[in-house]
Amino acid sequence: MSLELDYLFHPRSIAVVGASTDPQQQGHSFLKLHLNNGFKGKVYAVNPKAKEILGVTSYSSLLDIPEEVDYVISCIPSGVVPQLIDEASRKGVKVVHLYTARFSETGRQEDAQLEQEVLRRARASGIRVIGPNCMGIYYAREGLVFMDGFPKESGPVAMLSQSGGNAVELISAASTRGVRFSKVISYGNAVDLNEADFLDYLADDPETRVICASIEGTKDGRRLFQVLKRCTGQKPVVIMKAGRTGAGAKAVASHTASLAGSQQVWEAMCRQAGAVLVSSLEEQADALVTLHFLKPTVGVRVGIVGGSGGRSVASADQCEEAGLKVIPLPEDLRKKLRDESPLLGDWVSNPTDTSILGGSSLTVCKVLAMMAEHPDFDILIAHAGESFGLGRPGGVQRVLQTLDSYLAIGRSTAKPMAIILGDSLVENERQRETIVEMRRRCIEAGVATFPTVSRAARALRMFGDYFRHRAEADSFK
């Protein structure tokens, strides 16, 4: 058990040092967000050039604040950070989050030395440092946040990200699809607190059921491996390793001054530790949606309904290529289909092509319900947002009705079910808005949505791999 870092997420008071009067500056945003976003503790502004910012007194120095300060957000230039650490130490501050950048990542020796000096002073005074060069903490439950528009509700997914930009993009992409977060930490150059510290904490965090991490490098691979292994025994961990190529590793150096390390070593470590390794933000979002919404399965036998003929073929190919099994319809299920429609009974297959069902009493929803009940299917995929269906006369209404029937099946089955919504990038505004509405209904029903079947298939495959690895690991215990 290592919940000792829990105090990071429960400051009683926050001081924004380098609070700004300019709304475009992050030193303004940090102050505004903590004043107005549900943080219950006290929030102080420090800026010697201002008397008041956003209605609160602006102090000349951290030391001028009359009450205690637990947590400092630093938006001042790097050169004065060592002095800030000293003042924080005298003030009894527990945590300093350095939004301040331009330390080792500039590649200049004096900046790297400055970073080490900051670390030395923090260590000497027992202050923990998040960063430098990062966005810090988003913890909705306590009102800690680093960007406007993040969900106010909490959820089961924790995230670590060296990059603040990636954290923002992933929060946006995943929350749009209904994922909610327990704790997010953007931790930049990781001069003090690093990925292993946070993973170790999150392994035991009762608010966290799924962990994802965007990591550019580590200073202690052995410890990371041990912590990672402990984590994956408790909950799934999805890792995007950045800096996989030569050019990527160079970009990592000028971003967070991390040593990217060998991609083969990272792959081996994740495989042995049972972590899911992804290579893009899209894959990471897909993995989170899957782990957030779907009931665990170790199976790979998939039943697919709802596309036209062309999409049925593509779905079969893409699922098989991702390692799922698109099994033929079982004979007893086919018998039921024959009873329903003698003409279609031998023609309908898996995937079920919607367009051949016209004029019969057989619908894709009936086929999906049969697949949901049948023990041979482990996973269900249903298509709902094809341009073909949406664009036909009365199409929007029909597509929404079909979706509602899918969702009723999704609510009652114990099998994981993915809905393919199609791309919300379409020119036609009505279609675009329909897809947004469909997504809203899916999230409300607690169902996972994907823009394409190939992305769903890859995510579902990784999901099964994790649970199989977990089951094998458990069987050795």
Next chain:
Amino acid sequence: MSLELDYLFHPRSIAVVGASTDPQQQGHSFLKLHLNNGFKGKVYAVNPKAKEILGVTSYSSLLDIPEEVDYVISCIPSGVVPQLIDEASRKGVKVVHLYTARFSETGRQEDAQLEQEVLRRARASGIRVIGPNCMGIYYAREGLVFMDGFPKESGPVAMLSQSGGNAVELISAASTRGVRFSKVISYGNAVDLNEADFLDYLADDPETRVICASIEGTKDGRRLFQVLKRCTGQKPVVIMKAGRTGAGAKAVASHTASLAGSQQVWEAMCRQAGAVLVSSLEEQADALVTLHFLKPTVGVRVGIVGGSGGRSVASADQCEEAGLKVIPLPEDLRKKLRDESPLLGDWVSNPTDTSILGGSSLTVCKVLAMMAEHPDFDILIAHAGESFGLGRPGGVQRVLQTLDSYLAIGRSTAKPMAIILGDSLVENERQRETIVEMRRRCIEAGVATFPTVSRAARALRMFGDYFRHRAEADSFK
């Protein structure tokens, strides 16, 4: 030269046989679309049960139409199609498009025999058949169309697709990003006219500069290879082969009764013929956007600007993994950067991380302009739609200004440039609509847009491969 099929696209009159009074039926849509969508010739309805549909006389039979009919669209049940072919023959019809389905694809012997009987009668009378089991022709210039909402303007891209659904989805996905079409043919079971016939025609079609095809199978691989080779010598050909896996091949059989064939054979054929092979509709759309908008290049050295640090790293990795080269900044370019900003000159790299430029006179647009001018870069990629940038105070305005500067550079450079717009799959409506507006500006400027850098990188790599193959092939002539 084989433009003999040109008459398919220039009928003087069309009869919709099986025209329907029910707006939900395709037999109604075909009539409505050709009456109201700019088709200049005469349009006739045939349905013995109606007197008038959509304001035009409904004839009891094709033979009752008092004038000549060039082109018949059949929406009647399969069993009466042989009789329709006989009547079409007596009427002097040149082309029958069989929207009618339930022929060989049902898997029943009598339906396959019926299909052969239709072919026999058509051959005997010199009628050419498109289909059966397909959507037919979309040719905006003549007002031929099979779905509401397709662009009314023409463009340089021709498409073949056995699946009507895939054709609709690809038209929607690609036209949303500015692609316009010369001729689209959905050709279903291909009982008479097949992929080789259409490719042979499109190779010489002066309205077509790019060809894409979604193919499920062929009956004559040798001829297809010869035709394909001839095509790729004239213009790029992008092929999505469906039915690549066992389950996919099964789905192909029940969709268009095609024999999917061996994927290895298809891969070898496309490689030898110099066609670009893709495996999803998304990849196909990306390839079309690339070929539609970008200036040809055989180079792979890419310059990237505009992401935050995390996205810069991801861009470097994903471009390198796709086979592009993310080269270091050349020394003479770096000297210019040092002149502009001594502090940043040695820190800025390729990809250029936007977030480190704050407070200096250096902007990503200046770096992009330098890359555009510098001979070491073959391809440019610029990020424009990150949630991070859009969500900050004043962000939308700033992002749009940056985009306009990118587009000015894109207009003046001879190098291919791709704009990464980010996913419009965002919850925030203002951000979503901003991305739609950004896309509009890009299309107007004739610039290619992609939702993610990994999709752009793969498309740009295939694009270079095609032009390199073409240059090599030409050097042997």
